[in-house]
Amino acid sequence: MCVQNAGRSQMSTAFAERERDRRGLGDRVEILTGGTHPADHVxxxxVDVMDEAGFDLSDRTPREITLDELRSCDCVATMGCSTLEVGDVGGDVDVRDWALEDPGGQDPDRVREIRDEIERRxxxxFEEIAVERE
Known part of the structure; x- marks a missing residue:
């Protein structure tokens, strides 16, 4: 999740969907994305740098995420934009702040670097989750 749900969280969602599918976890892992103040478009x-990586985000629309949705999660990754009061979510949710730079307004090379860092994370x-389940 992030503020606008127009950059980092959209990239994270695309990579998470790919990892879920690669690992055959479609029936066990639900992926939610959203922002506290969603933008009008990604x-x-x-969209351009994700297309280079084989992902079509052109039809995605930023959406608002609710506190109830966040409380239903096992793990929430915030993108480094102070979107979340950790105490509001509850003690059972693993909240991680990835502290990533906003790709909005950045040059394409910088957006690619942010994309690649998101993919790695x-x-x-998913590797961490796999180890925990063993």
Whole structure:
């Protein structure tokens, strides 16, 4: 989750969906995305660099995420934009702040770097979950 749900959280969602599918976890892992103040559309630079990586985000629309949705999660990744009062979610939710730079308004090379860092973190999270289940 982030503020606008127009960049980092959209990239994270795409990578998480891919990892869920690669690992055959479609029936066990639900992925939610959203923002506290959603934008009207996903950042164009994000759509472009994700397209380079094989993801079509052109039809995605930022959405608001509710506190009830967050409380239903096992793990919440915030993108580093102070969107969440951790105490509001509850003690059973693993909240992680990935402290990532906002790709909005960045040049394409910087957006690619942010994309690649998000991909690494998502893969690492799925690896961590796999180890915990063993």
């Amino acid at each position: 950042h164009e630079a994000v 998502v893969v690492d999270l």
